[in-house]
Amino acid sequence: MLNQITTILECSRVFSLPMTIMSWLVIFTYSTLVAGHTKYGLLALLGICLAHLAANVFDDYFDYKSLIKQVGFSKREYLKNSQKTKCRYLIAGLMRPGDIFILACVYLLLAGIIGLYLFFKCGIGVIYFALIGGVLTLAYSFMSKNRLSELAVALAYGPALFGGVYYVMTKTFSWEALLLSVPSMLITVILLYVHTVMDYDFDINEGHKTIANSFNSRLDSLVVLKWLLILAYTTPVLLCIFDILDWQVFGVLLTLPLAIDLYKSMVDFAADPESIPEHKWYHFPMENLMGEASFMVRIYQSRNLMIYYSLILSAAVVLSLI
Numbered sequence: 001m002l003n004q005i006t007t008i009l010e011c012s013r014v015f016s017l018p019m020t021i022m023s024w025l026v027i028f029t030y031s032t033l034v035a036g037h038t039k040y041g042l043l044a045l046l047g048i049c050l051a052h053l054a055a056n057v058f059d060d061y062f063d064y065k066s067l068i069k070q071v072g073f074s075k076r077e078y079l080k081n082s083q084k085t086k087c088r089y090l091i092a093g094l095m096r097p098g099d100i101f102i103l104a105c106v107y108l109l110l111a112g113i114i115g116l117y118l119f120f121k122c123g124i125g126v127i128y129f130a131l132i133g134g135v136l137t138l139a140y141s142f143m144s145k146n147r148l149s150e151l152a153v154a155l156a157y158g159p160a161l162f163g164g165v166y167y168v169m170t171k172t173f174s175w176e177a178l179l180l181s182v183p184s185m186l187i188t189v190i191l192l193y194v195h196t197v198m199d200y201d202f203d204i205n206e207g208h209k210t211i212a213n214s215f216n217s218r219l220d221s222l223v224v225l226k227w228l229l230i231l232a233y234t235t236p237v238l239l240c241i242f243d244i245l246d247w248q249v250f251g252v253l254l255t256l257p258l259a260i261d262l263y264k265s266m267v268d269f270a271a272d273p274e275s276i277p278e279h280k281w282y283h284f285p286m287e288n289l290m291g292e293a294s295f296m297v298r299i300y301q302s303r304n305l306m307i308y309y310s311l312i313l314s315a316a317v318v319l320s321l322i
Helices: 002-011 014-033 038-068 075-079 097-122 125-144 149-170 175-198 200-205 218-234 236-241 247-271 293-321
Strands: none
Touching (some): 014 038, 014 149, 038 125, 038 149, 097 149, 175 200, 175 218, 175 236, 175 293, 218 247, 236 247, 247 293
16 A cells, blocks of 8 residues: 555655745745735645646656657666656556546546635636646646747746735735746746756657757757846846835845856756766755766756745745735
């Protein structure tokens, strides 16, 4: 039973939930301080997490269906790539495709039930945000193959998440909440983009078109990462200009060393994919490297940057509004 639960959690990529929880924390904190209903915000988090897991599982299901149709596809050769975790449990036979599809539908159904409850409690706006979330959940697998994964994540973790959580907590729409989402959305997209840069060759081999592999090399693709980082650290000024938050928002600059180290380590990866970044005290936590230190350390670098940035942004919300 325990092994089954562990397998389900692994195939759902539950380890990716911190990106959802940290993004939610920013707008939850903001909405709470403008007299929002916290219980609806907590329910929204559960629904969003379930939708996130559904998107992960649907992504793997459709990727698996696409993989096995490829001419000359070999399960044995694919599994030699320990760096690529997507679909491994399907290819290894730990779960059946039909079970995976049902699991994704269960996640989506539970998210839908929560959305329906919030609709009755909070109003018609819940339907609008739920529709955006539902479409992105179902379409993500196809968008990720056509250079649209960053757009999907930007929409999901920007206006959909921030606007939706603010609405269920206050029963109103807010342009301020959407502007607040911009820096948080960018730091989340950075996490995804780092992953796609490292998957440059694998995505090409599997027929996935990404923004990263539209460039001639990994190194060339880092120009996008550079601009995403620049925007993540300059857009907080908009929150001051539009009087959403005060000067405390610039506390996110404390994470700049992490951002610089991440960019440098990605340059090293572009030159040598087997290189391992130097561990510094502020890089942690760095948990299970799964035998792929070169890949996982950089994933953890980008994840931790997103977590620390979000925590400081949430603290800035508190200090600005209390």
